Amino acid sequence: MRTLSPYFGSGQWRGCLFTRNNPLCQVLAGQGSGILNGLVHHHIPSMNVRTRFAPSPTGYLHVGGARTALYCWLEARHHGGSFVLRIEDTDRERSTEAAVQAILDGMRWLGLEADEGPVYQTARLERYRQVAGQLLEAGKAYYAYESREEIEAMRAQAMARGDKPRYNGYYRDRNEPYRDDPNRVIRFKNPTSGSVVFDDKVKGRIEWSNAELDDFVLFRSDGFPTYNFAVVVDDIDMGITEVIRGDDHVNNTPRQINVYRALGATVPTFAHLPMILGADGQKLSKRHGAVGVMQYREDGYLPQALLNYLVRLGWSHGDQELFSIEEMIALFDVADVNAAAARFDLAKLGWLNQQYLKQGDPSRIGEELAWHLARIGIDPSSGPAPADVVVALCDRVQTLRDMADRARIWYQPIASWDEKAVRKHLHAQTAPLVLQAMLAGLQALAEWTPASIHGVVEQVAGTLQLGMGKVAQPLRVAITGTQVSPSIDHTVYLAGRDEALRRIAHALELAGAD
RNA sequence: GCUCCCUUCGUCUAGCGGUCCAGGACGCCGCCCUCUCAAGGCGGAAACACGAGUUCGAUUCUCGUAGGGAGCGCCA
Numbered sequence A: 001m002r003t004l005s006p007y008f009g010s011g012q013w014r015g016c017l018f019t020r021n022n023p024l025c026q027v028l029a030g031q032g033s034g035i036l037n038g039l040v041h042h043h044i045p046s047m048n049v050r051t052r053f054a055p056s057p058t059g060y061l062h063v064g065g066a067r068t069a070l071y072c073w074l075e076a077r078h079h080g081g082s083f084v085l086r087i088e089d090t091d092r093e094r095s096t097e098a099a100v101q102a103i104l105d106g107m108r109w110l111g112l113e114a115d116e117g118p119v120y121q122t123a124r125l126e127r128y129r130q131v132a133g134q135l136l137e138a139g140k141a142y143y144a145y146e147s148r149e150e151i152e153a154m155r156a157q158a159m160a161r162g163d164k165p166r167y168n169g170y171y172r173d174r175n176e177p178y179r180d181d182p183n184r185v186i187r188f189k190n191p192t193s194g195s196v197v198f199d200d201k202v203k204g205r206i207e208w209s210n211a212e213l214d215d216f217v218l219f220r221s222d223g224f225p226t227y228n229f230a231v232v233v234d235d236i237d238m239g240i241t242e243v244i245r246g247d248d249h250v251n252n253t254p255r256q257i258n259v260y261r262a263l264g265a266t267v268p269t270f271a272h273l274p275m276i277l278g279a280d281g282q283k284l285s286k287r288h289g290a291v292g293v294m295q296y297r298e299d300g301y302l303p304q305a306l307l308n309y310l311v312r313l314g315w316s317h318g319d320q321e322l323f324s325i326e327e328m329i330a331l332f333d334v335a336d337v338n339a340a341a342a343r344f345d346l347a348k349l350g351w352l353n354q355q356y357l358k359q360g361d362p363s364r365i366g367e368e369l370a371w372h373l374a375r376i377g378i379d380p381s382s383g384p385a386p387a388d389v390v391v392a393l394c395d396r397v398q399t400l401r402d403m404a405d406r407a408r409i410w411y412q413p414i415a416s417w418d419e420k421a422v423r424k425h426l427h428a429q430t431a432p433l434v435l436q437a438m439l440a441g442l443q444a445l446a447e448w449t450p451a452s453i454h455g456v457v458e459q460v461a462g463t464l465q466l467g468m469g470k471v472a473q474p475l476r477v478a479i480t481g482t483q484v485s486p487s488i489d490h491t492v493y494l495a496g497r498d499e500a501l502r503r504i505a506h507a508l509e510l511a512g513a514d
Numbered sequence B: 001g002c003u004c005c006c007u008u009c010g011u012c013u014a015g016c017g018g019u020c021c022a023g024g025a026c027g028c029c030g031c032c033c034u035c036u037c038a039a040g041g042c043g044g045a046a047a048c049a050c051g052a053g054u055u056c057g058a059u060u061c062u063c064g065u066a067g068g069g070a071g072c073g074c075c076a
Helices: A023-029 A063-078 A097-110 A121-137 A148-161 A227-237 A247-262 A293-298 A303-312 A325-331 A346-359 A362-375 A386-393 A400-411 A419-426 A431-444 A450-463 A468-480 A488-495 A497-512
Strands: A050-053 A082-087 A116-120 A141-144 A185-188 A195-200 A204-209 A217-219 A242-246 A269-273
Touching (some): A050 A242, A063 A082, A063 A269, A063 A303, A063 A325, A097 A303, A116 A121, A121 A141, A121 A185, A121 A217, A195 A247, A195 A269, A204 A247, A247 A269, A303 A325, A303 A346, A386 A400, A431 A450, A431 A468, A431 A497, A450 A468, A450 A488, A468 A497, A488 A497
Parallel strands (some): A082 A116, A242 A269
Antiparallel strands (some): A141 A185, A185 A217
8 A cells, every 4th residue: 555645645736745835836736727827937936956866666776776866865955955755656567565665765774864755656646637638728738549559660660761760740730639549648749840958967968859859648548647747747746946867867858848848837957867887887787786775784884885985976076085974965066976877896885884884983883783693693692792893893894794794703602613723823832821821811800801801911921921923823713713803802802701711711621632 | 770978097086278297095916014814004006998170288178980878668
């Protein structure tokens, strides 16, 4: 089931929030003069920037969509405007409720929540019919009755001539009345001469000859509006001032602008974002890591890191690499976005993630780590405080998932011993002495902190006249079973006193075993 | 096929006619630091797709070419 937007509940066009302050929409929604008259001279007060993110719910929120949402969100925040979420679900075949939820979840995780919406297009069907009817009345649209086969033939013919496959306008001036026909569609009377010009905020000036455009379908024979019609009606009704979307829509823009004009509406500004490519330069697909943003959470990335990575992908501000949300809002401007497509580079995302792992508040990041620990079957309360683990490991991993994995040694018994490590460090001549001394020293320690443990290690090294390596390595193997771990004081500290003593004692046995 | 868009180091980018034998970041390589691994510090290799114009002068402007991409649906 769908939540009907409160703004677009049954028949409330007139009083909807989107139109309340918008004279244009008042008229659009109003009766009498209709959309075509009386609108032309209205100007939307352009002070109030309104952007929207309008995904179709056919899958999860992927990085491309996430970046579009981020840019829309930033643009709105930067100008003190509003960011609206609209769900384009008129394709009932492919739209699913689960996908809507996935998109909402992704946006929430990233912190890109909308000021208004979600608005569902399927809840606005009546409105599209109304506007189409007005277009029909004004002679700016007409009924056409070709069958799909006929259209197909038309296209083939045009192709054969070397033209674009287009509708030939057979019914354009025939003035055919409405009749019950399974092939009935409503087509838009596109201007036949002149051209459409618009200044795209990222692509620059784009000019499109009307001769290239045909009379596209506004309403399908199944009674549903087409995308190109619904977006325009929605964007007008919602008072959208800046349309920011993927550049796969540039080609649609001229025909949409013609619809705005036919409706006498103010045309918003457009910003078409280049797409994000996979690391191999190919279009992002399931095989090329086109995963939902929530997958990045599972992979151990922080939302702030993903956001930072995404904002820098196609946009920059001098040499700055790290941006807080506040800085993004203050500095971002769609007009500064690059026109070329960019590749997604996981290595850089990893670096950024580590930056945030290191800079963030350990206890806050510890909470997220606890989530990851739980995911791999570890009870966070069965060992050291996650925040302490963060401090010990943030310099050594790039993702929380790796961190959780490497934290195992402090929550679970040593799973396997690195034989080479045992041979080299536990069976070293001095190992028994070191472990013995450490055991005694740690036992006697008044307080259990990395600093106090560090003191013991140094003391042992001093009295035994050994280098730090000779002390730390056997100890490290004793605690972890391997020769790689965080600094020795943290490694011992995180084990907790009881467990540390137990492991050292056990290692002592191993050391003396042969 | 037609229309539109794109093109600086491997990658993300700075550059908006001279400041560029092109700057930063990730990655890579080397050195330093060092209890392991990292992190950190220092240094290095690495790019204006090509060809014409315009100009005293092009990475920056124009036009071609090549190579990428998008669209040409009763899908969004």
